[in-house]
Amino acid sequence: QVHLVESGGGLVQSGGSLRLSCAGSRDFFSISNMGWYRQAPGKQRDLVALVRTDGSTNYADYVIGRFTISRDNAKNTVYLQMDSLKPGDTAVYYCYADVLGGDYWGQGTQVTVSD
Secondary structure, rough: OOOEEEEEEEEEEEEOOOEEEEOOOOOHHHHEEEEEEOOOOOOOOOEEEEEEOOOOEEEEEHOOOEEEEEEEEEOEEEEEEEOOOHHHHHHHEEEEEEEEEEEEEEEOEEEEEEE
């Protein structure tokens, strides 16, 4: 069974930083593409960043240069380092795993950026 557990959300002032972590089950992590999505109130869930099994990455245009996704297969963990945060980054952030074509989600962690 696939389990994803996020941590690291919270309240931060505009311009600040947060690092999100997502711990996954050992038996699937190394074979999975991992990512982060976010969903603001009243909006759809959108991809923020993705890191594949080969280490290649993709980012949404609005986070390029501010957010960095990385993975540590030895720790079964994917990270999202978020710098220069803006109020528009306020959302629930969800960890995502693509396990051999199946989609799995964490429970979400709230990120709130104040003016």
